Amino acid sequence: xxxxxxxxxxxxxxxxxxxxxxxxxxxxxxxxxxxxxxxxxxxxxxxxxxxxxxxxxxxxxxxxxxxxxxxxxxxxxxxxxxxxxxxxxxxxxxxxxxxxxxxxxxxxxxxxxxxxxxxxxxxxxxxxxxxxxxxxxxxxxxxxxxxxxxxxxxxxxxxxxxxxxxxxxxxxxxxxxxxxxxxxxxxxxxxxxxxxxxxxxxxxxxxxxxxxxxxxxxxxxxxxxxxxxxxxxxxxxxxxxxxxxxxxxxxxxxxxxxxxxxxxxxxxxxxxxxxxxxxxxxxxxxxxxxxxxxxxxxxxxxxxxxxxxxxxxxxxxxxxxxxxxxxxxxxxxxxxxxxxxxxxxxxxxxxx
Ligand code: NAD
Ligand code: TYD
Numbered sequence: 145x146x147x148x149x150x151x152x153x154x155x156x157x158x159x160x161x162x163x164x165x166x167x168x169x170x171x172x173x174x175x176x177x178x179x180x181x182x183x184x185x186x187x188x189x190x191x192x193x194x195x196x197x198x199x200x201x202x203x204x205x206x207x208x209x210x211x212x213x214x215x216x217x218x219x220x221x222x223x224x225x226x227x228x229x230x231x232x233x234x235x236x237x238x239x240x241x242x243x244x245x246x247x248x249x250x251x252x253x254x255x256x257x258x259x260x261x262x263x264x265x266x267x268x269x270x271x272x273x274x275x276x277x278x279x280x281x282x283x284x285x286x287x288x289x290x291x292x293x294x295x296x297x298x299x300x301x302x303x304x305x306x307x308x309x310x311x312x313x314x315x316x317x318x319x320x321x322x323x324x325x326x327x328x329x330x331x332x333x334x335x336x337x338x339x340x341x342x343x344x345x346x347x348x349x350x351x352x353x354x355x356x357x358x359x360x361x362x363x364x365x366x367x368x369x370x371x372x373x374x375x376x377x378x379x380x381x382x383x384x385x386x387x388x389x390x391x392x393x394x395x396x397x398x399x400x401x402x403x404x405x406x407x408x409x410x411x412x413x414x415x416x417x418x419x420x421x422x423x424x425x426x427x428x429x430x431x432x433x434x435x436x437x438x439x440x441x442x443x444x445x446x447x448x449x450x451x452x453x454x455x456x457x458x459x460x461x462x463x464x465x466x467x468x469x470x471x472x473x474x475x476x477x478x479x480x481x482x483x484x485x486x487x488x489x490x491x492x493x494x495x496x
Contacts, residue, residue: 146269148174151222153207153255154229155179156186158337159275162375163226168194170379175199177220180229181206181247184484189476190336207251213258224271225259226382227252230306233340234279235492237302238434248305249312256316263322272324273382274313278367278394278440279303280328289443290328292390299437317388325385327378330394330442333462334371335469339481340488343463346405347470348477350412350423357493360432362402365439369395370462373455380453394442395455402427407460411467430496 154160155178282297298307409423
């Protein structure tokens with residue numbers, strides 16, 4: 145197996161930590177560099193099991209700092225990048241869009257520039273892998289699925305910033321011949337997700353008997369994939385994806401928010417030994433998210449047929465595994481929900 149020096153950005157976050165773990169453990173001959181700014185969403189405790197591995201290195205850098213990126217590439221001469229670092233929460237993007245432009249757009253362009261300078265004159269064996277989202281395709285209203293060819297139609301500041309970064313990645317391939325590959329994935333769930341997102345937030349609130357704030361009528365539809373299956377897909381695309389291609393990743397696993405929440409409630413009742421229906425009583429309908437996308441649904445046939453990837457877990461198994469992880473890792477939850485996050489929660493949900 146060819147030795148590689150890979151820069152993974154956002155490795156201290158939710159999905160990034162699963163990708164870093166998979167690569168560090170599965171490829172001991174690869175040198176893995178995890179670059180992360182450690183925002184509120186970045187947590188090195190997600191990686192304690194591999195932090196002493198000889199092929200793992202951590203660097204704390206903000207992607208907005210172009211000089212730091214250039215110096216890092218000069219020092220280490222990475223041959224590939226897997227770019228996950230981003231501001232990722234739609235509600236925060238509605239409150240503070242500029243932060244999303246800085247990290248997701250300017251940060252991505254800075255990273256592309258650093259790679260371009262380092263690789264100029266020799267693009268052989270190089271790869272810039274950009275991790276994106278299904279949200280760039282907009283909102284589905286009349287059935288159907290997002291294909292790789294679906295025109296971009298982002299509706300939130302978050303998805304607009306991700307769409308912009310995707311366009312820059314493609315533009316750098318076209319203009320500077322940087323070898324790129326992109327994936328657009330559906331909603332992930334699993335261990336280590338920051339509890340501002342639906343699944344861990346609701347698990348934590350049920351445990352603490354707090355209201356479950358359902359936006360609007362809870363009729364919005366999302367397509368849910370277990371995070372380790374996303375990391376497995378990234379592994380497959382990194383090694384076998386065709387340069388210049390986009391692959392959609394999803395679980396063919398659509399749920400209305402209310403349907404998903406009821407599964408979480410009934411599973412929690414079982415695990416906590418509560419009477420059937422007890423946790424559902426916590427459901428509280430609150431003011432809808434501004435511009436709330438109705439439905440996302442990925443057609444994942446391309447990656448399945450061309451690269452042989454498929455999800456390893458059924459949803460029922462994945463969600464139970466996920467709930468058990470949060471139950472068994474209360475200290476992780478307590479640490480990330482203390483401090484600044486408590487203020488965020490009060491502000492975001494006050495008066496909703
Ligand atoms: P996350 O918010 O959990 O983690 C993001 C990580 O990026 C954090 O560790 C954070 O510290 C780091 N980061 C943020 N700004 C940075 C900066 N300026 N410089 C360096 N590091 C910075 O996000 P996630 O859910 O793990 O998402 C990872 C990627 O996957 C994102 O690009 C996201 O758009 C994409 N994605 C997420 C989902 C999902 O359901 N969560 C689905 C599809 C695609
Ligand atoms: P989220 O986890 O924020 O992911 P995304 O917006 O990227 O899909 O939200 C998933 C769905 O759950 C989305 O339709 C918004 C909804 N939602 C709520 O109803 N209440 C909440 O408190 C949160 C955070 C989300």
